[in-house]
Amino acid sequence: MDLGLTGLRWVRSQSLNGLLAAAYSGAAGAAFHFGPGRAQLWCVGAASAIGLLAWGASLRRARAIANIATSRIASAAQGYVELQGRTSTTDLIYSPLTHSACIWYRYRIYERNNSKDEWREVDSGVSSATFDLLDGSGSCTIDPDHAEVMGAEVVTRYANEHKHVEEL
Secondary structure, eight states, X not given: OOXXXXXXXXXXXXXXXXXXXXXXXXXHHHHHHXXXXXXXXXXXXXXXXXHHHHHHHHHHHHHHHHTOOEEOGGGOOSSSOEEOOBOOOOOOEEOTTTOOEESOOEEEEEEEETTTTEEEEEEEEEOOOOEEEEOSSOEEEEOGGGSOOOOSOEEEEEETTEEEEEEO
């Protein structure tokens, strides 16, 4: 496998919040390292620019999604589309938290930080098995690694100091 492709898959697998937190932390660490002066101002400016770019990207994506109508598979355009349908597969996979039979899952496990009374993500995962989607006009194969899949069901369970969230 190509090292560049592996790197891109790794970046894509990371949550946007985690990557932004790393960029902000790097800018803040550099600002503290350089101390007061011109370099610190550049670091603060870089952190502000990162925030502005992240906000712009989120706004652009939200507007793009809001303007997309659900398409039929037979008439779907190339590019970013919203599809809805059912599957007829018998090759089911099992979700790791609830062991439910499904065609796709995403899960997150959070741990409570009692000193701050907040939840911190400690584990997450998403299935990558492809599946066929049917909507009456045709069928297509969905590759979750290259698609944004929204689960129809979200299961949240609490166990001691952990919260388990699973989309199916």
